[in-house]
Amino acid sequence: MDCHFKKCTDIFFKKKVFINISLCESDCMKTDPLQILQEYVSYASVSTDPAYAEGMEGARAFVCRCLVELGFAVETVKTALHPIILAERRGHPQAPHIIVYGHYDVQPADPFELWETPAFEAHCRNGRIYARGAADNKGPVSIQFAALARILTAEADFPLNITYLIEGEEEMGSPSFPKFLQDYAERLSAAGLVVLSDTGIPNTRQMVITTGLRGLCSLEVEVIGPQSDLHSGIHGGAIRNPISALAELLAGLHTADGRVAIPGFYDAVVEPQKWERDELKKLPTSEDEYQQFLGIPAFHPASGYSPFEAVRFGPTVEFNGIGGGYQGVGSKTIIPSRAFAKITCRLVPNQRPEVILALVEKTLQERCPQGVRVKVKLGEGGPPYRIVPPGRADTPADQTEAVRWAFTAAESAIQEVFGVETIYLREGGSVPIIAQIKEKTGLDSLMLGIFAPEDNLHAPNESFDIAFMERATQVYTAFFKKLAKAKE
Amino acid sequence: MDCHFKKCTDIFFKKKVFINISLCESDCMKTDPLQILQEYVSYASVSTDPAYAEGMEGARAFVCRCLVELGFAVETVKTALHPIILAERRGHPQAPHIIVYGHYDVQPADPFELWETPAFEAHCRNGRIYARGAADNKGPVSIQFAALARILTAEADFPLNITYLIEGEEEMGSPSFPKFLQDYAERLSAAGLVVLSDTGIPNTRQMVITTGLRGLCSLEVEVIGPQSDLHSGIHGGAIRNPISALAELLAGLHTADGRVAIPGFYDAVVEPQKWERDELKKLPTSEDEYQQFLGIPAFHPASGYSPFEAVRFGPTVEFNGIGGGYQGVGSKTIIPSRAFAKITCRLVPNQRPEVILALVEKTLQERCPQGVRVKVKLGEGGPPYRIVPPGRADTPADQTEAVRWAFTAAESAIQEVFGVETIYLREGGSVPIIAQIKEKTGLDSLMLGIFAPEDNLHAPNESFDIAFMERATQVYTAFFKKLAKAKE
Numbered sequence: 001m002d003c004h005f006k007k008c009t010d011i012f013f014k015k016k017v018f019i020n021i022s023l024c025e026s027d028c029m030k031t032d033p034l035q036i037l038q039e040y041v042s043y044a045s046v047s048t049d050p051a052y053a054e055g056m057e058g059a060r061a062f063v064c065r066c067l068v069e070l071g072f073a074v075e076t077v078k079t080a081l082h083p084i085i086l087a088e089r090r091g092h093p094q095a096p097h098i099i100v101y102g103h104y105d106v107q108p109a110d111p112f113e114l115w116e117t118p119a120f121e122a123h124c125r126n127g128r129i130y131a132r133g134a135a136d137n138k139g140p141v142s143i144q145f146a147a148l149a150r151i152l153t154a155e156a157d158f159p160l161n162i163t164y165l166i167e168g169e170e171e172m173g174s175p176s177f178p179k180f181l182q183d184y185a186e187r188l189s190a191a192g193l194v195v196l197s198d199t200g201i202p203n204t205r206q207m208v209i210t211t212g213l214r215g216l217c218s219l220e221v222e223v224i225g226p227q228s229d230l231h232s233g234i235h236g237g238a239i240r241n242p243i244s245a246l247a248e249l250l251a252g253l254h255t256a257d258g259r260v261a262i263p264g265f266y267d268a269v270v271e272p273q274k275w276e277r278d279e280l281k282k283l284p285t286s287e288d289e290y291q292q293f294l295g296i297p298a299f300h301p302a303s304g305y306s307p308f309e310a311v312r313f314g315p316t317v318e319f320n321g322i323g324g325g326y327q328g329v330g331s332k333t334i335i336p337s338r339a340f341a342k343i344t345c346r347l348v349p350n351q352r353p354e355v356i357l358a359l360v361e362k363t364l365q366e367r368c369p370q371g372v373r374v375k376v377k378l379g380e381g382g383p384p385y386r387i388v389p390p391g392r393a394d395t396p397a398d399q400t401e402a403v404r405w406a407f408t409a410a411e412s413a414i415q416e417v418f419g420v421e422t423i424y425l426r427e428g429g430s431v432p433i434i435a436q437i438k439e440k441t442g443l444d445s446l447m448l449g450i451f452a453p454e455d456n457l458h459a460p461n462e463s464f465d466i467a468f469m470e471r472a473t474q475v476y477t478a479f480f481k482k483l484a485k486a487k488e
Numbered sequence: 489m490d491c492h493f494k495k496c497t498d499i500f501f502k503k504k505v506f507i508n509i510s511l512c513e514s515d516c517m518k519t520d521p522l523q524i525l526q527e528y529v530s531y532a533s534v535s536t537d538p539a540y541a542e543g544m545e546g547a548r549a550f551v552c553r554c555l556v557e558l559g560f561a562v563e564t565v566k567t568a569l570h571p572i573i574l575a576e577r578r579g580h581p582q583a584p585h586i587i588v589y590g591h592y593d594v595q596p597a598d599p600f601e602l603w604e605t606p607a608f609e610a611h612c613r614n615g616r617i618y619a620r621g622a623a624d625n626k627g628p629v630s631i632q633f634a635a636l637a638r639i640l641t642a643e644a645d646f647p648l649n650i651t652y653l654i655e656g657e658e659e660m661g662s663p664s665f666p667k668f669l670q671d672y673a674e675r676l677s678a679a680g681l682v683v684l685s686d687t688g689i690p691n692t693r694q695m696v697i698t699t700g701l702r703g704l705c706s707l708e709v710e711v712i713g714p715q716s717d718l719h720s721g722i723h724g725g726a727i728r729n730p731i732s733a734l735a736e737l738l739a740g741l742h743t744a745d746g747r748v749a750i751p752g753f754y755d756a757v758v759e760p761q762k763w764e765r766d767e768l769k770k771l772p773t774s775e776d777e778y779q780q781f782l783g784i785p786a787f788h789p790a791s792g793y794s795p796f797e798a799v800r801f802g803p804t805v806e807f808n809g810i811g812g813g814y815q816g817v818g819s820k821t822i823i824p825s826r827a828f829a830k831i832t833c834r835l836v837p838n839q840r841p842e843v844i845l846a847l848v849e850k851t852l853q854e855r856c857p858q859g860v861r862v863k864v865k866l867g868e869g870g871p872p873y874r875i876v877p878p879g880r881a882d883t884p885a886d887q888t889e890a891v892r893w894a895f896t897a898a899e900s901a902i903q904e905v906f907g908v909e910t911i912y913l914r915e916g917g918s919v920p921i922i923a924q925i926k927e928k929t930g931l932d933s934l935m936l937g938i939f940a941p942e943d944n945l946h947a948p949n950e951s952f953d954i955a956f957m958e959r960a961t962q963v964y965t966a967f968f969k970k971l972a973k974a975k976e
Contacts (some may be wrong), residue, residue, distance in 0.1 A: 236801065247807070290726075339810060
């Protein structure tokens with residue numbers, strides 16, 4: 001094995017970037033993604049819980065060390081909460097320049113008792129590696145590291161300019177990102193494209209290119225009735241029950257056929273193109289399989305959409321939580337003073353989160369039932385994102401060369417490794433920073449994701465397919481190589 | 489003061505009834521209800537919480553001691569949980585025989601921090617005594633004890649046969665009562681009437697006779713969706729959200745004009761008589777005062793009823809609690825696996841709890857929204873109770889002498905003490921044991937209640953008006969005396 005450590009540290013010190021890791025620990029570049037991932041998941045980097053500060057620091061240091069080993073100049077950008085890792089490997093002015101985005105934080109692992117092996121230890125069994133973060137997003141990041149290590153082992157002066165951007169607050173909604181983006185937009189604009197590994201695939205028989213992410217906005221509605229909980233015998237019948245009023249409000253937000261019943265909600269919605277519906281038909285999963293996976297007696301998509309279409313092309317108003325009154329064992333004969341619901345909306349192009357939030361609030365206030373008061377608390381929002389592959393009827397005329405090169409490189413890499421044509425799928429989830437980057441810097445994102453439905457993201461026993469990791473590493477290796485040659 | 493202790497203990501031992509109290513502590517009969525109540529409230533007799541076992545035992549022993557002092561033969565009847573105090577003072581075969589019902593348990597006192605003085609200490613200020621149980625039901629019981637003490641001090645051989653029945657599970661729904669009733673129905677049937685102090689008055693300027701109590705039944709509905717909480721981005725739009733389905737179910741249980749929208753729900757309802765509506769018009773409280781007391785922007789009675797009528801004459805389907813999904817701070821983007829609501833119905837004559845429970849369950853199941861499952865768990869129930877004063881158009885032809893005497897005695901006692909004519913009011917609350925006694929023994933109940941709206945029943949800073957206690961004691965003194973003479 002050829003050790004690049006000497007070279008890495010040279011670059012590192014030449015750039016005079018301070019980084020708080022012990023360089024002595026470093027060894028040669030790792031070309032096996034599993035080897036990287038096994039150590040990476042041992043750092044319990046739960047961003048939402050201050051008790052995991054040590055794990056956050058450990059994961060951050062580990063990523064920095066990996067990047068240093070790969071020859072990157074690494075800095076950590078302080079934020080109000082968890083630092084952002086920014087690393088650069090430049091020096092080829094004529095070559096393409098990409099930003100690779102990832103996150104080093106993970107979801108909380110509780111309930112711990114549902115894990116078959118400890119959440120923050122790598123355990124391999126049945127061809128899979130089990131640990132929190134294995135698929136989201138430590139596995140994909142490890143794959144990209146291994147791909148770069150393979151390339152650089154063979155070609156130390158590999159001509160691709162890369163800026164790594166790995167944040168530590170993705171699992172908590174990236175609260176520090178807008179400020180970071182404001183400060184660093186100009187520097188990021190030097191690149192031509194963002195590459196994102198944090199999206200999904202239908203199964204491990206192929207990789208796909210994600211062409212859209214839904215936007216997101218959140219709010220909370222509270223219905224306020226009497227000034228305190230009341231005896232339901234002494235007062236029941238005279239007054240409006242806040243739970244009843246809330247139920248009426250929530251029930252009124254959808255029609256019987258599953259559409260959102262808020263005036264203006266669909267005004268900005270752009271229906272998917274024919275090519276998008278056609279691509280979705282190539283999805284290698286049946287509705288029956290999906291229904292069985294969910295464990296539901298029937299689907300309930302908004303009218304006009306199939307279940308698979310509804311989660312990708314349709315916007316939603318979803319109730320994430322509800323509470324009010326007595327929730328303990330047995331019964332308590334009260335009329336509660338108040339009740340609340342937590343709501344999030346998934347948005348599709350060209351819905352704007354601030355517009356949708358205003359519409360939902362207005363509708364809830366206008367429909368406030370007699371005898372109660374309605375209070376709405378608006379939360380955060382992020383717009384949807386959509387990218388059109390080159391050569392479609394609706395491909396923007398001003399699509400950049402970088403985007404075209406990236407699509408071509410990814411398609412070709414997928415074909416080489418999996419022997420299939422690329423499928424282009426929109427996804428129902430949201431990565432709000434992608435749209436934020438587009439709005440601030442004009443940069444599009446190529447979303448070449450790696451996690452599969454069976455990986456149990458955000459759930460106990462999260463895991464990642466080991467054989468698939470190797471194939472994904474081959475795809476990313478080929479992708480980076482092809483991209484480097486795009487300008488030739 | 490004439491001490492009756494010697495006589496009490498004689499009777500006590502003659503009956504060979506075991507009671508676990510120290511008779512040495514006993515002193516003379518107390519004629520001041522406040523003096524009785526001050527000690528009584530110091531026993532923290534919270535029936536639902538096993539941590540209060542000592543308080544339960546203390547309150548029970550205190551009541552037994554009071555009854556022994558008054559010359560009663562006292563026994564405690566073991567139940568599955570809290571013993572029932574059964575005490576008798578007989579010996580006048582020609583005189584009327586009444587059962588006096590009360591309860592020695594109280595509601596939990598938390599949140600303790602909202603109490604201005606400790607919940608289980610008597611504190612007098614502003615003409616009121618503050619303590620948990622002051623009004624419900626320890627104050628009223630103390631008043632009856634003081635009334636009897638006054639009578640017996642003057643006339644030791646007072647010719648009224650009394651059976652005291654004081655239970656310890658009223659605040660938890662009297663779960664042991666049906667079994668007790670089954671075992672003791674025959675013995676209780678020897679009496680002619682039950683006297684109940686555990687009902688309300690509109691204000692302290694008069695006492696009223698309660699002529700009805702609503703019935704009660706409870707159930708819980710659960711809506712079950714996907715087999716686990718789902719990511720609302722990846723799956724949102726394809727499936728029915730259980731909170732949305734629950735909201736639709738609950739919203740469908742009422743019409744816009746406040747009536748219950750369950751087929752058959754009103755079938756057995758007997759509309760109130762004209763005399764009942766006329767009596768209610770004498771209520772010395774305005775709707776404005778009531779609305780201000782509740783702190784609501786508007787009333788919402790079922791169509792056809794005024795707010796005051798709705799809580800007395802109308803049945804309800806009330807939502808006591810709701811829960812599902814994420815209820816913490818901020819947002820969590822899930823589709824919850826399930827959601828639930830706790831429901832109680834208040835019933836009016838001649839609705840039957842078992843019939844209503846079946847109707848609600850059937851309706852919820854029939855209306856189960858597409859894409860989810862509905863599970864209903866039925867709880868307990870008790871029928872409504874209604875009594876008609878003598879001389880009304882609908883007075884039962886077979887109304888007993890005991891009932892007629894009791895009404896006459898109570899009306900006359902109220903007139904003497906307050907100088908007003910009696911108002912006859914139905915009440916919205918439920919005392920299920922009253923209807924159970926009627927069904928099992930045929931005995932009606934004269935409900936001569938004592939607590940007022942400002943007494944904060946079941947809430948922090950429960951209190952009782954001291955001056956009113958004296959007047960209520962005078963009413964009960966006169967009532968018992970008049971009843972004793974009824975047969976003469």
